[in-house]
Amino acid sequence: MSTLIDGAMRPVYLDNNATTRVDPEVLEAMLPFFTEQFGNASSMHAFGAQVGGALQQARRQLQALLGCEFDHEIVFTGSGTEADNTAILSALETQSSARQPRDEIVTTAVEHPAVLALCEWLEKTRGVKVHRIGVDAKGRLDLEAYRRALGPRTAIASIMWANNETGTIFPVEQLAELAHEAGVLFHTDAVQAVGKLPIDLKTSEIDMLSLSGHKLHGPKGIGALYVRRGVRLRPMIRGGHQERGRRAGTENAPAIVGLGKAAELAQQWMAHEQTEVRALRDRLEAGIVERVPRCIVNGDPESRLPNTSNIAFEFIEGEAILLLMNQYGIAASSGSACTSGSLEPSHVLRAMNIPYTAAHGSTRFSLSRENTQADVDRVIDVMPAIVARLRELSPFWNEQTASEVQFNPTYA
Amino acid sequence: MWEYSEKVKDYFFNPKNVGALEGADGVGDVGAIACGDALRLSIKVDPDTQIITDARFQTFGCGSAIASSSALTELIIGKTLDEALKITNQDIADFLGGLPPEKMHCSVMGYEALRAAVANYKGEAWVDDHEEGALICKCFGIDEGYVERTVRANGLTTIEQITHYTKAAGSCGTCIEGVEEVLQKTNAAMVAEGVLAADEAFDPVIAIRPVRRNKSPGKAAPAAAPAAAAGMTTLQKIRLIEQAIAELRPFLQQDGGDCELVDVDGNTVYVKLTGACVNCQMASVTISGVQERLADKLGFPLRVVPVPAGAPAYA
């Protein structure tokens, strides 16, 4: 086992699904827009015109990554969350009329809170009916239930492209087809997919797609909503005419330029993501599973983001794992209750029916193009001892027999 | 990451008294794997002196659960059963230099495990009255169940009362909507059960109207001063302002707009622009025009502030 972090050791960052480091090239592209090129894109003078041109270029860079037909199908927003909220709220307005009321949402039980919390609120305050399609133990969507839920009252189907916790990929192209067969508008939260999976929207049935800058080595606080040409959009934020009146507020020029550059780089790195990053992830996963007894890989091994591995260590708790990993300079995240600040473990793992003995100890490793084999080997090196040390403390674990122990609490 | 004190970190990274105790006299199990934390406390007790001579713990849980368990063993070894039972969960938290509010339940678990172990030693059954809902007020670590019980037990119907009884919502105030929700729900249930009159029940829409910020007297006084200096009563001032606006209106109306006096506060005049004026690029020009005209008329400078149509006259 390697020694404790001593300052000289390079930290190992394996929490790229939470956020990524801004690529130095992205930062470089952004900096002039804080200083010389500070103009307002709406202004008539040269200061404004330069910025207007830069926004245009960023929109084209993003267009190229998404493979969409027109650059004006992209609306910049303040975050991935804002893009998700805009899509759903807009659909409730545009899809419904007195003659054909549509007040239902079809989504999944494993969406990000950017979708789920909004749906919950709409359910509570506006009487919207929400269908939350379930998943199986590998996190795969119940297609039959999805098909049944789509109907004449559905305002929108909003299904994530890839799950942030397990990396499981949903077949969104097929789901969009099914939605259109039922005459239903289709939105996907692709925040985790954009930059990690090849996307070609011009050949797709997807109507709306959300993405976020900080998941692909771009800045935080910038996102975008793709709105297919012809799809109606009711803005969530009204005011000036920015973004063709679809998202008011002076454009965050440095962030938009940064997102554009990040999109360009993501496209260049796409092959690398699919091969090198995937190989590192597989090496990490195999190494841990081989060396640590009683651990389970969560998610769909057949259809998963190349960078994500979610491993449940039975009988121990996730926050304690993270604290010990942090001692070795390794950063990851956990689906345990304690790290989320609530008393329940992750809704994603619960929807997958992962037993509680494992859910609390689930740890997510999410890689990026910045990780190396040395990073991965260091994690493989320290994990067995970390897990063993916490199991030593656990009343549910017997070291001698390496098995579960009976525990009889006075209350449960 | 949570804000843990150095002592919590130390007790997590280097826990003391870990493991099972051979030939324990009392064992207390609390929590469950489903809840995310569980603790088994084993104690040895000298039958003559009733002193706890040894204690060990096994914990499934987060950093502070492990630290709290270890702290508990340190606190009880060498104490008599009676002395040990006087230890509260706050004592455990204090021993560790404090716990984040989200983590106070970890110290509660230690407190309960001790009771369970002592009951086991004495051969008694131990029943906990432990109940936990979602944490609603983070400042004071108060959960939903506690607010609900307090509302019921005392027939509370306002947020102020809840703050007096439980402290909830008494600090940063960001939890106020959550507390209101519990109050409303609980009051509604009480009305349904016939223990509360319907018109006494909490209704946020009636109870919570927008309020005007309390102006500190220090600020209000100088604001009134120029008027006094100009030898004018407030009533005279308002009359003059009304008059000035009346003279201006025909000009605005020519352009399809209008201007109305909403309120006067010290030397700030609130007006409402309507019609073409609202969206007009020149709205700010209009406002400064009004401002100039008023200053001329009254003989001292005034600040004219437009309020959006339909909005109350204060921010």
Ligand SMILES: Cc1ncc(COP(=O)(O)O)c(C=O)c1O
């Ligand atoms: C699937 C998914 N959707 C939405 C978001 C929210 O994006 P943002 O942080 O830009 O609001 C995230 C990021 O945490 C995510 O993983």
Ligand code: FES
């Ligand atoms: S969270 Fe309740 S007062 Fe701060």
